[in-house]
Amino acid sequence: MKVLNIHERELSSPLARAGALIDSLSSRGDALWPGHCWPRMVLDRPLSVGAAGGHGPVRYFVEAYTPGKSIRFRFTAPKGFDGYHEFDVRDSGPQNCVLRHTLEMTARGPAVFSWPIAFRYLHDAALEDSLALAQASLGLPPQVRKWSAWVKLLRWVVSKGKMQAQVTPGISSDRVAAGEPRL
Numbered sequence: 001m002k003v004l005n006i007h008e009r010e011l012s013s014p015l016a017r018a019g020a021l022i023d024s025l026s027s028r029g030d031a032l033w034p035g036h037c038w039p040r041m042v043l044d045r046p047l048s049v050g051a052a053g054g055h056g057p058v059r060y061f062v063e064a065y066t067p068g069k070s071i072r073f074r075f076t077a078p079k080g081f082d083g084y085h086e087f088d089v090r091d092s093g094p095q096n097c098v099l100r101h102t103l104e105m106t107a108r109g110p111a112v113f114s115w116p117i118a119f120r121y122l123h124d125a126a127l128e129d130s131l132a133l134a135q136a137s138l139g140l141p142p143q144v145r146k147w148s149a150w151v152k153l154l155r156w157v158v159s160k161g162k163m164q165a166q167v168t169p170g171i172s173s174d175r176v177a178a179g180e181p182r183l
Helices: 015-023 111-137 149-158 173-178
Strands: 002-011 052-055 058-066 070-077 081-093 096-107
Touching: 002 111, 015 081, 015 096, 015 111, 052 070, 058 081, 096 111, 111 149
Parallel strands: none
Antiparallel strands: 002 096, 052 058, 058 070, 070 081, 081 096
16 A cells, blocks of 8 residues: 655744754754654664664664755554655745655555554644644744544553643743744
8 A cells, every 4th residue: 555645834934944953853852753742753873874763663764864954764663664754844935944744655564454544643643743843943833733532542542541632832932032943
């Protein structure tokens, strides 16, 4: 089963500021991955080609990385996820850009069932939370998309009843005043 899943957000921000969000992935100051309510992104070394890790049951390694512009992760798990996911930032005007996440894979074996029943919904919710965090990290009002009842149920089952509630990302007022991303 072919899968192409894209999430993007237009940002009122220069490309370089938004690109810094990509560069913060898996760091202590990660300003892009929503580790406040989803499994944290953890890599075995600083962000660079070959760094391996993942978040929750999703495992991958950095296949390509252009600082401030894009990063591509190649899946190694779950079984049947044959493809990649990536973040990139594209210029869309003098003070605007688009932050995009693309997942492209062929689901095989067990993933033919696990992707459309569970992973897709969790992925979509986590990516929307990631884009809201990106907005907040840049000092912009976050556009939070509420989790569906299905996402809440899946999270409850996976967490064995210890699910965290959805949290709207906060904006650090001292950094916003200075015009800095929350890195």
